[in-house]
Amino acid sequence: MSKLKIAVVGLGKMGLSHFAMVNAHPDVEAIACDGAGFMVDVLSKNISAPIYKDYDEMLAQTVLDAVIIATPSRLHAPMVEAALNKGLHVFCEKPFCLDWVDSERLTALAAEKGLVAQVGYHYRYVGAFAEMQRLIAAGAIGRITHVLAEAYGPVVLRPKRTTWRTDKSEGGGCLYDYAAHPLNLLNWFFGTPDQVIGSHLGQVFSESTDDEVFSTLRWNDGPTAQLSVNWSDESHRKMSAKINLIGTNGRLFADRQECQAFLRKPVEGLEGYGPGWTVKYTTELTEDRWFYLRGEEYSAQLDEFILAVRDGKTAATQNGFASATETDKTMRMIIDNAETGQPVGEARAAAPQAAKKRSWFGR
Amino acid sequence: MDKLLFGDNQFFGINHMSEEKARAQAMRFQRTDAVMQVLDTAYDAGIHTFMCTTHDRIAEVADRVKAEPARYADFQFYPCMPYAHKYANAVTEHGMVGALREFMPSGGLLATALTGATALATKEVEGIAKVLIDMEMKMFAGTKAPVVFIQNVFTDLLLGMGFTRAFRIFDDHIREKYGAEPAYITMNMPMLLEALERGGIERPIICSNINKIGFRMSGGFDSYLEALQSGRVRAVAMSVYASGAIPADEAIHWISELPGVEAIVFGASSAGNINGTKALVDKYMGGPV
Numbered sequence: 001m002s003k004l005k006i007a008v009v010g011l012g013k014m015g016l017s018h019f020a021m022v023n024a025h026p027d028v029e030a031i032a033c034d035g036a037g038f039m040v041d042v043l044s045k046n047i048s049a050p051i052y053k054d055y056d057e058m059l060a061q062t063v064l065d066a067v068i069i070a071t072p073s074r075l076h077a078p079m080v081e082a083a084l085n086k087g088l089h090v091f092c093e094k095p096f097c098l099d100w101v102d103s104e105r106l107t108a109l110a111a112e113k114g115l116v117a118q119v120g121y122h123y124r125y126v127g128a129f130a131e132m133q134r135l136i137a138a139g140a141i142g143r144i145t146h147v148l149a150e151a152y153g154p155v156v157l158r159p160k161r162t163t164w165r166t167d168k169s170e171g172g173g174c175l176y177d178y179a180a181h182p183l184n185l186l187n188w189f190f191g192t193p194d195q196v197i198g199s200h201l202g203q204v205f206s207e208s209t210d211d212e213v214f215s216t217l218r219w220n221d222g223p224t225a226q227l228s229v230n231w232s233d234e235s236h237r238k239m240s241a242k243i244n245l246i247g248t249n250g251r252l253f254a255d256r257q258e259c260q261a262f263l264r265k266p267v268e269g270l271e272g273y274g275p276g277w278t279v280k281y282t283t284e285l286t287e288d289r290w291f292y293l294r295g296e297e298y299s300a301q302l303d304e305f306i307l308a309v310r311d312g313k314t315a316a317t318q319n320g321f322a323s324a325t326e327t328d329k330t331m332r333m334i335i336d337n338a339e340t341g342q343p344v345g346e347a348r349a350a351a352p353q354a355a356k357k358r359s360w361f362g363r
Numbered sequence: 364m365d366k367l368l369f370g371d372n373q374f375f376g377i378n379h380m381s382e383e384k385a386r387a388q389a390m391r392f393q394r395t396d397a398v399m400q401v402l403d404t405a406y407d408a409g410i411h412t413f414m415c416t417t418h419d420r421i422a423e424v425a426d427r428v429k430a431e432p433a434r435y436a437d438f439q440f441y442p443c444m445p446y447a448h449k450y451a452n453a454v455t456e457h458g459m460v461g462a463l464r465e466f467m468p469s470g471g472l473l474a475t476a477l478t479g480a481t482a483l484a485t486k487e488v489e490g491i492a493k494v495l496i497d498m499e500m501k502m503f504a505g506t507k508a509p510v511v512f513i514q515n516v517f518t519d520l521l522l523g524m525g526f527t528r529a530f531r532i533f534d535d536h537i538r539e540k541y542g543a544e545p546a547y548i549t550m551n552m553p554m555l556l557e558a559l560e561r562g563g564i565e566r567p568i569i570c571s572n573i574n575k576i577g578f579r580m581s582g583g584f585d586s587y588l589e590a591l592q593s594g595r596v597r598a599v600a601m602s603v604y605a606s607g608a609i610p611a612d613e614a615i616h617w618i619s620e621l622p623g624v625e626a627i628v629f630g631a632s633s634a635g636n637i638n639g640t641k642a643l644v645d646k647y648m649g650g651p652v
Contacts (some may be wrong), residue, residue, distance in 0.1 A: 013454050020523025024554065038460045042488050047525040160457070237376055237389075238448055255382050281380055283578065283606050292550035292581035293519050299581075 004065040004309055007031040009055060009079060011039040014093050014120070015070030017293055021302050022068065023049055024291040027310055033058050055079060059086055066116070066309050068302075069093060072164040073171025077102040080117075084109050089116040089309045091302070094184070095176045096324035100332055103325035110321050114314035118305050119324035121184040123241060125297035125304075127285025128259040129185055132243065132252055135259070136189050140267050142249030147190075147225035149182035153239035155231040159205050173209035175201060175331055179229040181241050186217065186225055187326040189245075193217035193225075195345040196330070199337040204232040215334045220348040227334075256295075257282055364412075364510065364568070367644045368441060368599065369405045369637075370630035371415040374398050379606045388632065395423040404634045406438060408641045414441040414570075414628050416514065422502035429505050439507040443548060444499040447516040463491065466498060492532050493540075500541065511537045512570060515548040522551060527558045534564055544568055546599075550579060553586035556596050566597055570628060573600035575609050575617045591623035599626045611643060619647035 004027055008019040011034040023030035033052040034040050044051045052058035059082060066089035069079050077097040083090050084106065096119045097103040110117035123129050136144065155177070164170035186193075195218040204211035212230040219225075223245075231239075242255040250263040261278045272278065282296075289299035304317050333344040372378070376389030392398050402413060402424065415421050421442075428435045453462035500511070513533060521529045530547070537545040546568035549555040559567045573591075577584035579602060590596050600621075603614045618624055627644060631637045 012459065013451065016520065016524070020520050023525055024523040024551075038463075043524065043526065045488070046528050049525060238451070240382060242382075257379065257381055281606070283379055284608070288577070288579065288581050288583075290581070291519075291523060291554070292579060293523060294516060 001027075001310075003027055003029040004306065005029050005031065005063065006066045006068060006306070006309075007033050007052070007058060007062070007064055008068045008070065009033040010069065010071035010075075010093075011037075011043070012070060012072075015068075017298065018068050018070055018091075018093075018120075018302065019049075021291055021293055021299055022306070023047075025302070025306055026290060027306060031058070031062065031064070056082070059083065059088075064088055066090065066305075070120075073098055073176060074164075074169070076171075077106065080106050081109070084113060084115060084117070087113060087115070089305075091118045091120065091305045092321075092324075093120045094324065094327075095171060095180050095331065096321065096328050098171045098176075098328075100325055100328040103321065103328045107321040107325050111315070116305060116308045116313055116316050117321045118301070118308075118316035118319050119321065120301060121181065121319050121324065121327070122295075122297040122301050123181050123185055124188060124318055125300040126256050127282035127296070128254045128257060128280065129243070131259040131280050131285055132245075132254040133185075133188055135252055135261060135270070135273075136245070138267060138270055140249065140261060140263060140270055140273065141245060141247030141252055144223045144245050144247040146244075146246035147186065147223045148244040149186055149225055149227050149241075150243070151178045151182050151229045151231075151239060151241040152233040153178065153231050153236045154234045155239075156205050156211050157232055157234055159207070168209040173201075173206070174211050174229060174231040175213050175334065178231045178239060179213045179227060179334075180327055180331065181239075182227060182229065182243060183330050184324070184327045185241075185243060186227075187323065187330060190219050190222045190225075192326045192329055193333065193345065194220045195343055195347040196333040196337045197343045199334045201335065201338040204230075213334070215337070217330070218345075218347050259285075364597075364599070364626045365410070366626050366648050367410050367641060368412045368414045368626050368628040369402070369410050370601070370628045371413070371418075371421070373630040373632045374401075374420070375416065375418060391632070395420065395427065398424060399427055401632055401637075405631075405637050406435070408638050410637070410641060411437045412439050412441055414443060414512070416446045417442055417444045417499040417502065418446045425502050425506050439509060440503055441510045441512060441546075442500065442503055442508055443512040443514050444496065445514060445517065447514055466495060467491070468494070489532050492529065493536050496533065496536055497540075508541070508543060510544045510546050510568060511541065512546045512548050512568075515550050518547050518549045518555065519551055522549065522555050522558055527562050530559060530564060531562050546570065548601075551581045552596070552598075553582040553590050556590050560595070566595060568597045568599065568625075570599035570601055572602040572605075573598060573618065573621070573624060574603050574605040575614060576605050578602060578605035578608065588621075591621055594623060596623055598624045599628055600624050601628045603627055603629065611639060615640070615643040616647050619644075 006022055006028050019032050022028050030049050032049055033055055036053055067083045069092040073095055076092055080090050080092050164172050197216045199215040201210035202212040211232045215227040217225045245252045253260040259280045263275055266274050286296040289303045337344045373388050374392045376385040378385035428438050453465055534545040537543050548570040552569055552571035572579045580587050600618055603618055629640050
């Protein structure tokens with residue numbers, strides 16, 4: 001079988017890493033694309049893969065199977081659209097689109113054309129979080145009422161000049177860069193929240209964007225979640241995302257390394273989970289892929305995308321555009337709530353209860 | 364190479380199983396005294412090689428070792444460069460070129476080359492690479508550092524991109540300027556070995572996961588065994604216990620029977636674990652370590 005031709009567009013931090021993994025994939029012939037600059041200079045003299053400097057020119061001149069878009073977030077929507085219109089499968093870095101109206105439109109376009117369309121929310125490929133999702137879906141801890149989603153890390157530690165990652169209009173900032181990950185996991189577990197309240201997008205060192213995020217998210221048929229994220233925290237070596245859930249039958253905790261479950265009573269169909277604590281490690285929950293660069297999850301998401309394209313699938317297995325659109329919407333709700341101070345979305349009013357007369361010791 | 368090398372993950376809050384344990388270790392080892400205490404235990408047990416990241420904290424360890432030449436007569440470092448998070452965080456903060464400029468001596472010709480006014484010449488790229496290597500090596504001046512590794516994230520990024528000429532630049536520079544053996548850490552050993560050979564680098568020292576259960580042996584367990592049996596690689600095995608999944612005795616016994624494995628690198632913070640691993644290596648891999 002001939003190799004798939006895949007172009008990686010944007011050679012920044014994520015783009016370089018995607019390019020390295022895709023270029024090493026046995027089923028792929030990789031191409032790179034980035035505007036003129038240091039990386040293009042250096043790589044064009046040192047690697048054998050062709051590098052295009054102009055995206056439109058590349059789309060016009062090259063027969064491709066798929067593109068991987070890893071440009072600054074503002075450029076995602078137009079680049080994804082151009083690729084879909086050429087009939088190419090698309091893997092787009094997160095966040096998907098800064099305006100969720102674009103996200104919805106592109107989701108529909110990809111579906112209409114029957115293309116594999118995936119977004120790089122790699123946390124869904126971390127074994128411990130995937131296990132958490134499986135446990136939630138199996139009803140392991142009963143009705144979940146209490147959720148705490150967090151992410152911390154050392155990105156902006158002092159006042160500094162801006163890059164696109166720290167420019168809000170470009171899709172930078174702690175909300176888009178960091179909070180997007182735990183939010184995407186909450187969307188996976190519970191869907192788009194019905195209401196967002198109590199949001200705070202705070203600045204610590206940055207001038208033009210947020211360095212910390214708090215928010216309260218409500219699902220009418222699900223839990224209430226609190227989000228706490230900060231990228232100006234040097235006590236963490238790198239980004240650390242974690243989720244705590246409490247339900248009527250116990251508690252779940254997951255981070256990149258492990259999934260800890262406490263069940264009050266065992267649940268039918270969940271092998272190996274007795275009452276009390278059960279701990280599963282990401283190391284035992286993941287399998288090796290063709291190439292390892294920074295963690296199995298990065299390889300796994302690209303491998304699934306590539307295999308879906310190779311096998312002629314018409315949609316992504318995981319992280320399809322529709323699911324990333326949920327996260328784009330959730331982030332917009334948080335921004336609107338933080339800017340106006342008004343609740344965004346409707347929480348269904350609790351069923352009215354007849355007023356009860358209570359005495360001090362009445363039950 | 365010694366048969367047993369002491370690693371440094373435990374000192375920097377790196378634990379593949381638990382962030383809680385990682386933080387507890389980061390707390391315990393934030394003072395260099397605590398690090399030295401463990402290194403002394405290892406040294407006195409006869410483990411004389413410290414394979415370590417070029418983390419800022421290691422500079423303090425190097426200073427201690429230099430300060431007591433009699434106490435640490437046989438102490439040697441195997442530096443592993445670069446400390447990747449330092450660069451990754453800088454790239455997020457400053458962008459690619461901005462980050463590089465951060466690490467370049469200011470005002471120099473290479474810093475000027477990075478202003479982006481003109482395309483970088485191949486020679487300038489080589490120059491920048493050498494300056495970066497020299498910056499990382501600075502802390503080891505005056506110590507014994509006979510083997511120098513590239514960290515796996517960098518090795519594998521270059522390998523994946525097909526930028527294998529960089530290995531040649533590293534190889535030549537480490538030999539010529541430091542009189543040391545260049546070496547490579549990778550998560551993709553069979554693929555790296557082929558790439559190095561294509562670049563004319565024969566029988567390289569490669570450190571990779573090698574363990575009985577094939578944990579994080581990307582490229583496949585069988586290809587690792589083939590590469591080892593072929594005699595084309597001088598292997599250093601890491602993750603021999605597969606993060607605790609394999610009992611120590613069984614793990615070391617299995618490794619000892621593999622051809623091509625010249626050394627094991629392991630990290631530990633208790634005297635019990637240090638002496639335990641040392642005893643097993645003596646038992647199965649024989650002779651003085």
